[in-house]
Amino acid sequence: MGASEAASAALGTSRPTVIVDDVHVDYQVYATGKRARTETRALRRPTGMRESRTIHALRGVSLTAYEGDSIGVVGHNGSGKSTLMRTIAGLSAPVRGAVYADGQPALLGVNAALIGDLSGERNVVLGGLALGMSREEVAARYDEIVDFAGIGSAIDLPMATYSSGMGARLRFAIAASATHRVLLVDEALAVGDAAFRQRSESRIKELRDEAGTVFLVSHSMGTIRETCTRGIWIDHGELRADGPVDEVVTAYEKSVR
Ligand SMILES: Nc1ncnc2c1ncn2[C@@H]1O[C@H](COP(=O)(O)OP(=O)(O)OP(=O)(O)O)[C@@H](O)[C@H]1O
Structure with missing residues (x-):
């Protein structure tokens, strides 16, 4: 020392x-x-x-x-x-x-660069890898991410067919699935209905406990x-x-x- x-x-x-x-x-x-x-x-x-x-x-x-x-x-x-x-x-x-x-x-909500022509499912994998997760980690968290996004069977459709709210929810769910040493949360990026916002807020609290530093x-x-x-x-x-x-x-x- x-x-x-x-x-x-x-x-x-x-x-x-x-x-x-x-x-x-x-x-x-x-x-x-x-x-x-x-x-x-x-x-x-x-x-x-x-x-x-x-x-x-x-x-x-x-x-x-x-x-x-x-x-x-x-x-x-x-x-x-x-x-x-x-x-x-x-x-x-x-x-x-x-x-x-x-x-x-990690700036929650925008870091995952997703591709419109690919299904939500493929984008979850891509986004997870882009956030530094291994394939195994992505596979282990896949169900959790999809449940969190709450977009149902639309997960099999190309992202280009999503409403802007659905896309934003999936991006948020992917970003929120990883833990980060420095986490930046811009509420302007938080989207969705009351139930989704509540899920996001409690996930942000968990991430804050896991992260070294959080900016909100x-x-x-x-x-x-x-x-x-x-x-x-x-x-x-x-x-x-x-x-x-x-x-x-x-x-x-x-x-x-
Ligand atoms: N991409 C951009 N191109 C040009 N000007 C921009 C861009 N992004 C922000 N600005 C300008 O930079 C300044 C700061 O914007 P910024 O979005 O950082 O403010 P903010 O405090 O986050 O605002 P808000 O509370 O409305 O979200 C503003 O004058 C804004 O118009």
Whole structure:
């Protein structure tokens, strides 16, 4: 054991699982509409050239997550919460700064890249393998995944024939079947009827107990308070607060009142 590890052990501190170091993420968008046309004209752009606009979705966010943390991520619409989750999962690249993570953080709901022409059954196998399970593990969890998705005999049909809700439920079921060291749950991705949501919530709780670290993005302050110990408030792409969940949620609630 090295000196710093010995010091950590003595202090009872846990290991960092995710380090977000001064992360900046931009999106390039092409503007249309009256205002954009007026602005474009003012710049006397050559015809045929569309005006591109840069959206600074994250502006220098830094934080460290530790083993055992369950972190509620709050902030108004468009503040950058989903972008932060996508960046931690490695799905969006920072233009500046970096993310260091222990293993591959899993963003629940979207990591499984499924194929429309294949049946739900084949996609369960594919998705499971993509999440790092062995064929045997996929076979062992197959029934559980299909039951969880609750799509019945449609599991034999090509996924292209599914409604968007059915597809999302199956993707969620596949992603939720694996355990992850760092789990990112964006509630915007949680779908389905009341019964499915209830199944998802209790599965998220189980996964949280199994995972090292969980991030949960939600607009429900009740869910955040119930599920998380630490809170992070993202405001206009910046980290406005980071601390005990009750403090952060109370401060956020005051600001929106
Ligand atoms: N793919 C994209 N292309 C262009 N702009 C994007 C894209 N995704 C997000 N944005 C912009 O980046 C900013 C942050 O968006 P983000 O989805 O991270 O916010 P959020 O806090 O998760 O919002 P919400 O609570 O509404 O889900 C917003 O201004 C949004 O319009």
